[in-house]
Amino acid sequence: MTPAVHLEEVVKQFGDFTAVDHITLDVAQGEIFGFLGPNGAGKSTTIRMLCGLLRPTSGRGFVNGLDMTTQAERIKASLGYMSQRFSLYDDLRVEENMQLFGGIYGLGSVYLRKRIEEILELISLKERRDSITRELPTGLKQRLALGCALLHRPPMVFLDEPTSGVDPATRRAFWDLIYSLADEGVTIFVTTHYMEEAEYCNRIGLIDKGRLIALGSPGELKDKHLSGTVYEVRVSDVLAGVETLKGTKGVLDAAIFGRSLHVRLNKEEAAKQFLEPVFVSAGIEMRELRAVEPTLEDVFVALVGKKHE
Ligand SMILES: Nc1ncnc2c1ncn2[C@@H]1O[C@H](COP(=O)(O)OP(=O)(O)O)[C@@H](O)[C@H]1O
Ligand SMILES: [Mg+2]
Structure with missing residues (x-):
């Protein structure tokens, strides 16, 4: 089966600075893959390359078989991406944000109406559909941002620190949601700097200063390095x-x-x-x-x- 992600020696430089340094990595279809590392390690930069938003300086990468450098547009259209600062419109209502994102993905209005109901159910936001987004607590904004990234039923979602800044109970509730997506076969690529969250992943990559320093299941990493x-x-x-x-x-x-x-x-x-x-x-x-x-x-x-x- 085509891997969900295949990276070979991918490098991203900003001027003289190497943000991502020769990363080689595979993620299998259906996996919950976690990218774990301190601030500035290169997590977001890697995700943005994978989502077709940033071109690598060198190396090769494929997402569901699509080439990161030559097929970025198709990658963008086929994936779900929840950016580190969710790109929600704060002054729109919950449902209006979903309509807007659905429109960007080019979804037809009949399909979109039905899909919005499904997503509101999935993210438990039915009661808040008319709330102004700005007024939602951070935990609910995170769920809305995920919901918007799922409208077009992507086979894979990239979640960049989706749970930062919320309490542990809210984080666990968000992970319940991640697991229910994984149960439906969606591949999850998630970054975090919360160690306990990394334990929830099938496999993780540890990244530091742009370099992948370890790769494996939580158990494998402990056996191997400790x-x-x-x-x-x-x-x-x-x-x-x-x-x-x-x-x-x-x-x-x-x-x-x-x-x-x-x-x-x-x-x-x-x-x-x-x-x-x-x-x-x-x-x-x-x-x-x-x-x-x-x-x-x-x-x-x-x-x-x-x-x-
Ligand atoms: N557009 C950019 N121009 C210059 N430097 C950048 C740019 N984007 C990220 N960086 C730098 O690259 C490094 C990695 O950033 P990032 O991928 O956001 O790390 P992480 O998401 O792991 O915190 C940081 O030192 C950051 O300052
Ligand atoms: Mg980041």
Whole structure:
């Protein structure tokens, strides 16, 4: 089957600056693929190339078999794209935004009327169809932006940080929506900087400074890049704690996670006996220590040497 996305050594330069640096990548039909990385990593630039909005400087790319450089117009017409700043019209009503987008996609009025009802149902916005878009809370605007990107039944949607700036419950509700699309066979290419969201994807690519630094399922990435055991450690001073650990031989990685530290040690190390003297000699009190399930943030730390925010 033709892959949904096929990129070969794709580069995007803005002047001397390389925003996307030789990315090679395949996404299969029906996958939920996540692009994960810090701000400025090159996520949006990659998506904009994939959507036919930006030409690559070099390399080759295909979306559903269409060539990114020569068939950009066809790509644009066949995809759903939810941009990082949703391109909704704030002073229009919910339904009017949908009519406008439907018109841009060239949908006939009878079809569009029916499709708008389906989408309003899908995104649970029936009650708010007459609301002025500006007055919607961010979480509902996000759903409307997704709804608008789905009007023409695209086989694939690109969602650029669709859930930024909303609370975890709203994010989870949005992911329920993503899963129901995936159930219908829609391929999803989503960017995020929320680690827990990356765990919801079938496969993810970790991107940093324009380069793809890891690719695989969340489980594969952890198996491949996280040897040893990850511990959560509560100490009297996290900043001093992390600095101390970074200079300590035998510590594979150390980073601040909320009010604790994550420390990765070789499996053989007896963690308590190993860490306690290290902290004591630095004047830091170790209050609690437990082995934890590693997260993708731990993978990022292992690959880049620091947390990604
Ligand atoms: N049109 C542009 N001109 C110059 N630099 C750009 C342009 N678009 C993006 N960049 C730069 O490219 C890098 C990657 O940006 P972007 O793809 O938006 O990152 P992300 O979406 O991962 O936060 C950033 O350093 C950004 O400032
Ligand atoms: Mg971006």
